[in-house]
Amino acid sequence: MEEKVLVVDNVSMRFNLMEKKVDNLKEYFIKMIKNELRYQEFWALQGISFSLNKGDRLGILGLNGAGKSTLLKIIAGVLKATEGKVTTKGKLVPLLELGAGFDPQYTGAENIFLYGAVLGYSKDFIREKYDEIVEFSELGDFINVPVKNYSSGMKARLGFSIATVVQPDILILDEVLSVGDAKFKKKSEKKIKAMFDSGVTVLFVSHSLEQVNRLCNRAILLEKGKLIAKGSVKKVSIIYEAKINDNGND
Amino acid sequence: MNRIWKNFDKYRFLLEELVKKDIKLKYRSSYLGMLWTLLEPLLTTLVLWYVFSGWYGRGDQNFPVYILTGRLMYSFFANSTKAAMKSIRSNSAMIKKVYVPKYIYPLSSILSNFVTFLISMIILVAAMIVFKVSITFYLLQIVVPLFLILVLSLGIGMILATLAVFFRDLEYLWSVMLMMIMYASAIFYDITDKKFIDKAPILKIVNPLFDVITNFRDAVFGRPLGREELLISIIYSFGTLFIGIFMFYRKQDEFILNI
Numbered sequence: 280m281e282e283k284v285l286v287v288d289n290v291s292m293r294f295n296l297m298e299k300k301v302d303n304l305k306e307y308f309i310k311m312i313k314n315e316l317r318y319q320e321f322w323a324l325q326g327i328s329f330s331l332n333k334g335d336r337l338g339i340l341g342l343n344g345a346g347k348s349t350l351l352k353i354i355a356g357v358l359k360a361t362e363g364k365v366t367t368k369g370k371l372v373p374l375l376e377l378g379a380g381f382d383p384q385y386t387g388a389e390n391i392f393l394y395g396a397v398l399g400y401s402k403d404f405i406r407e408k409y410d411e412i413v414e415f416s417e418l419g420d421f422i423n424v425p426v427k428n429y430s431s432g433m434k435a436r437l438g439f440s441i442a443t444v445v446q447p448d449i450l451i452l453d454e455v456l457s458v459g460d461a462k463f464k465k466k467s468e469k470k471i472k473a474m475f476d477s478g479v480t481v482l483f484v485s486h487s488l489e490q491v492n493r494l495c496n497r498a499i500l501l502e503k504g505k506l507i508a509k510g511s512v513k514k515v516s517i518i519y520e521a522k523i524n525d526n527g528n529d
Numbered sequence: 530m531n532r533i534w535k536n537f538d539k540y541r542f543l544l545e546e547l548v549k550k551d552i553k554l555k556y557r558s559s560y561l562g563m564l565w566t567l568l569e570p571l572l573t574t575l576v577l578w579y580v581f582s583g584w585y586g587r588g589d590q591n592f593p594v595y596i597l598t599g600r601l602m603y604s605f606f607a608n609s610t611k612a613a614m615k616s617i618r619s620n621s622a623m624i625k626k627v628y629v630p631k632y633i634y635p636l637s638s639i640l641s642n643f644v645t646f647l648i649s650m651i652i653l654v655a656a657m658i659v660f661k662v663s664i665t666f667y668l669l670q671i672v673v674p675l676f677l678i679l680v681l682s683l684g685i686g687m688i689l690a691t692l693a694v695f696f697r698d699l700e701y702l703w704s705v706m707l708m709m710i711m712y713a714s715a716i717f718y719d720i721t722d723k724k725f726i727d728k729a730p731i732l733k734i735v736n737p738l739f740d741v742i743t744n745f746r747d748a749v750f751g752r753p754l755g756r757e758e759l760l761i762s763i764i765y766s767f768g769t770l771f772i773g774i775f776m777f778y779r780k781q782d783e784f785i786l787n788i
Contacts, residue, residue: 356628379626396543
C-alpha cells in the first residue's frame with residue numbers, strides 16, 4: 280500500500296486586484312465612505328486536486344501565468360489557499376528561490392546558520408554538516424566574505440548546498456536548476472538525482488520539457504489556473520507539446 | 530495550543546539566529562560598534578541634565594539618575610516598537626519564499642532591542658555608583674517593570690506590525706505619537722513638582738509608559754513598587770499583548786498579498 284505524502288484537495292486561490300492600490304489611511308477611509316472599495320477578483324487556481332506517493336517526482340508544466348508558482352507557494356505554506364486543503368507528510372524543503380533567507384551584510388558562513396535555521400534545521404545539525412556545505416559550494420575562502428559581494432552564481436551555489444545537505448521528505452524546485460554555470464548545473468542535477476534515488480518526493484517546475492522528461496515520473500499540466508492533465512510524465516508531455524504547437528500554428 | 534508550541538520549538542533556533550543577527554549587524558559597519566549602546570543614553574542624559582537641572586537646582590543628586598532611568602526605558606520602547614512595526618516589510622523577501630511562523634519577525638526585533646537595552650543598563654549601574662544612589666533590596670523588584678515593558682512593547686509591536694502592512698503612513702503617525710509619549714512620560718521633569726502635579730492623574734491612566742517608568746524608578750531609588758502604577762502597567766501590558774496577538778493572527782495570511 281503506497282503512502283501518500285502530499286494531498287492537494289480542491290485547492291483554489293483568489294487574488295483581489297484593486298483597480299488603484301490603496302495603502303494609506305486617508306484614501307482608505309474616503310473610499311470606504313464613498314463605497315468605492317471595489318475589488319476585481321482573479322482566480323489564479325481553481326479546483327486543483329492531485330496526490331503524490333513517496334518517491335514520486337512530479338513535473339509541473341504550464342505556460343507563464345498558468346498558476347504553477349502560486350500552486351507551489353500554497354504547498355510550501357507561504358500562501359494560504361482561498362479554498363481547499365493541502366496535507367503533507369514529513370519535512371518539506373522549498374527551493375523557490377535560492378538564498379531567500381540570506382542577509383546581504385552577513386558572511387557566507389553566518390548565512391549558512393541563518394538559512395539553515397530558516398529551513399528548519401537544528402543548530403547541531405548545521406554544525407555537523409558545515410564543512411560538507413562549504414565544500415559542495417566550492418566557495419573556499421569566499422565563505423567569510425559578506426554575501427552582498429557575491430555574484431548571483433555564488434549565491435545560488437551556497438543556497439543550493441545548504442538546502443540539499445539533508446534529505447527532505449518533500450522537495451520543491453521552482454526553476455532553480457537553471458542557475459549556475461554548466462559545471463554547477465551538472466553537479467546540482469547529480470545531487471538531485473541522488474536524492475531521487477533515495478526516495479525523496481519532488482515537485483519540479485521547469486520550462487525545459489526535456490529536463491522534466493529526464494527527471495520526473497509523473498506530471499500535471501496547468502492552464503489558466505485549471506488542472507487540465509495529470510498522469511505519467513510521458514502522457515502529459517505529449518499533451519503539453521501538442522498545446523504549444525497548437526498555439527504556434529494560429 | 531500544543532501544536533503552536535511544537536511549531537515554536539521547531540523555529541526556536543531561527544529566533545535565536547534572527548536576534549543574534551540584529552545585534553551583530555546593528556553596529557557592524559561603524560567604528561565604535563557596540564559602544565554606541567552605552568554612549569547614546571549617556572550623551573542624551575548629560576544634555577538633558579545640563580539643560581533641565583536649572584529647574585531643580587544643581588544640588589539634586591538624584592536628577593541625572595532620574596533622567597537616565599526614564600530615558601533608557603523610553604528608548605527601548607521607542608526602538609523596539611519601531612523595529613517591530615517595520616519587521617514584516619523588511620523581511621518581505623523571506624516571507625514570500627519560505628514558510629516561517631510570522632510572529633517570529635516582530636518577536637525577534639523586540640528581543641534583540643531588549644538585549645541591547647539590558648546591556649545599556651551598565652550605564653545605569655555606573656551612574657548609580659557615581660551619584661551615590663544607594664543600592665537596596667528594593668532593586669530586585671526591577672525585574673517586574675522590565676518584564677512588563679517587554680510585554681507592552683511586544684503587544685504594541687504586534688499591533689503596529691499588523692497595521693503597518695496595510696497602511697504605510699502608520700510609520701509617520703507612530704513617530705509623532707512616540708514624541709507625544711516622550712513628553713508625557715516625565716523623563717526629564719519631576720511629575721510631583723507643582724508645575725506638573727495636576728497633570729499626573731491623567732498621565733498615569735492614559736500613558737502606560739508613565740506607569741512602568743515610575744515602577745522602574747521605585748526599584749532603582751529603593752522604594753516598594755507603586756501599586757496603582759503596577760496595576761495600570763499590568764493591564765496595559767497584557768491587554769495590548771492579547772489585542773496584538775489577536776490582530777496579528779487574524780490578518781497574517783493576508784500579509785503576503787500586501788508586501
